[in-house]
Amino acid sequence: MERRVRRRIAVFVAVLPVAVLLFALVYMVGMDHLEGRPRTFGQAVVWASETLTSTGYGGDSRWSHPLMIAYVALVQFVGITLLFVSFPLYVIPYIEERFEGRLPRTVPRKLRDYVLVYRWGPEVEGLHAALVRADVPCVVFEEDESTARRLADRGLTVVFGDVEDDDVPDEVVRRARAMVLNGSDADNGAFVWSARNAGFDGDIHAFMAEPRHRGPMLRAGATSVYTPQHVLAAALAAAASERISPRISGVRRLGGGLEVQELRIDAQSPLAGRSLSDARIRERTGATVIALWREGRFDPCPRPDARLSPGTIILVLGTPDAIERLSETARPLRRTGPIFVLGHGEVGRKVVELLADADESVCVVDRRPDAGADVVADALDADALERAGIADARAVVLCLESDATTAFAAAMVRDLAPDAAIVARVDRPANVVRVHRAGADFAVSIGQVAGEILVQHLLGDQAAAHEQRVRIVERPGRPLAGRTPAELRLRETCRTNLVAIRRAGRVVTDVDPNAPIEPDDVLVLAATSEGLRAFDARYGSDAGSGRPA
Structure with a gap:
């Protein structure tokens, strides 16, 4: 300016x-x-x-x-x-x-080995938060003065300049460890050329709006190119359809008549507000809580003190009778019916495409007559949604223009389809909790998915593993023979659930926490890959010689 x-x-x-x-x-x-x-x-x-x-x-x-x-x-x-x-x-x-104070045109003299982010936006908010948690310095190169001042007031390290004017100081580029480009496709390309011409030979990760620009960007010098909108659409589709991404794998091979069910903790439920240990779900129903969604975030192995707040989705494993007993205090999510997609913009179209590829029945709602929707109506038109049969929907995916509209739509759809899973697209990570509290069961932000794309590349071993899928595997019980499940405390020590024991040819789901494990037992565990690695590391290589359930 x-x-x-x-x-x-x-x-x-x-x-x-x-x-x-x-x-x-x-x-x-x-x-x-x-x-x-x-x-x-x-x-x-x-x-x-x-x-x-x-x-x-x-x-x-x-x-x-x-x-x-x-x-x-x-x-x-x-x-x-x-x-x-x-x-x-x-x-x-x-x-x-x-x-007003002048915005800096370069970085502090002693600052080095930082991640340089070109242009601020929702796509990089999650990544910046991860860098701060890992104590990795981050510098934002911003062209909009008002945005630069706002970020500087928040305490971020900001460099103000303009790529079109070739206003990128060489020292800002050379002292970076990696770069993340979040501008327009053309501006990202100009930044890549400026960085490479300045002698930067580190990794440059670019976010692109148009997938067909990936090739030219790579030829310009980018290390990797991603389309956050499409990654977000894939995350939304996976949350809506287990055909695309099952919440848990390996249950069918386990046998024993076990099945997986998702249930919502309503405000009126006697479980609301209680911790997992106080709820004693396994002792009272025979079903095991494997994972849960709470305020829009997935916990693949909740600790005993995890609070079951209203709106929490619990993922349980058990026999049909056990799940039926649990459904008396928690509402099961619908497992049949069409999937409604509200909003048919870029993200909505990709969600519909992915669901159609998985042979899901989809109903698209959009107010634009030329959007190719099944129902031409506003997403907030309750009468139109009722006529379209949203009450019978298995899931509703909200791909709307603003977080405020999404939050209101989540509250309205919750009244119209109380048994449906509501999956919401959120622009800003800070609004995930608000949209969840409005009624959404699963809220995914573009900052969350875009950050997860790059955090492993940028932080390496410092990055915390984040995996949505829980696996059912078997491990031999001999290394743990004589010890009780209560003594092992696998949830706390390994982030692993002991969901059953295969003993004498049958699957025992009603595991007594105080009964010793026998040498010939086969332990049936539920955990992410990270949890299973922790289990195997703690209890030796023999424990890891089992097979998937």
Whole structure:
């Protein structure tokens, strides 16, 4: 903005004398030919200056010819207009620039080995939070002055510049460990070229809006290219359909009549507000809580003190009878019916495409007649949604334009389809909790998925593994023979669930926590890959020699 202000002032300073000169010359001609009272050039310049600045008149204050009167009035209006235009365009920005602190054009001298983020946005908020948690410095190169000032006020390290003006200091580029580009596709390409020309040979990760631009961006010098909108769509589709991404794998091979069910803890449920240990779900129903979604976040192995707040989705494993007993206190999510997609923009279209590829029955709702929707209606039109049969939906995916609209739609759909899973697209990670509390069961932000794309690349071993899928596997019980499940405390020590024991040819789901494990037992565990690695590392290689369930 500083350059723009200087350019504006330069143009204003150049144009003003020309305007005074032109008005003065016309005034000299008018006074000579229309009024019959010739004026010198100096007198005409004084008149033009007085008129344009609205400071009043000296010797000339009366005119008789109509054309002369009209000309004087015109110049007066021009002067007033220039006065009002000059203040917001030139004077106020100049004063703000003088009194506000100047935005830095480079990084602090001692700062090195940082991740350089080009252009701030929801896509990089999650990544920035992960870098802060890992104590990795991050520098934001921002072209929008208001955004740069807002980030600087929040304590972020900001460099202000403009790629189009080749305003990227070489030292800012060379001292970075890696780069993440979040501008437009063309600006990202320009930044890649600037960085490579400055001698940067580290990794450059670019977010692109158009998938077909991936090849040109890689040829320009980018290390990797991602399309966050499509990754977000894949996450939404996976949350809505178990055909795309089962919450848990290996159950069918386990046998024993076991099945998996998702249930919601309503505010009226006796389980609401209680911890897992206090709820004693396994002791009372025979079903095992394997994982849960709470306030939009997935916990693949909740600890005993995990709170079952209203709206929490619990993923349980058990026999049909056990799940039936649990459904008396928690509402099972519907497992049949179509999937409704509200909003058919870029993300919505990709969600529909992925669901169709999985042979899901999909109903698309969009207010635009040319959007290819099954139902042409506003996503907040409750009557239209009821006529479309949303009450029978298995899941509803919200791909709407703003987080505020998404939150309101989640609350409305919860009333219309109380048994459906509501999956919501959220732009800003900070709004995930709000959308979840409004009624969404699964809320996915573009910042979350975009950050997860890059966090492993940028942080390596410092990155915390994040895996949504839980696996059912078997491990031999011999290394743990003689010890009880209560003594092992696998949830706390390994983030692993002991869901059953295969003993004497049958699957025992009602595991006594105080009964010792027998040498010939086969332990049936539920955990992510990270949890299973922790189990195998803790209990030796023999424990890891089992097979998937």
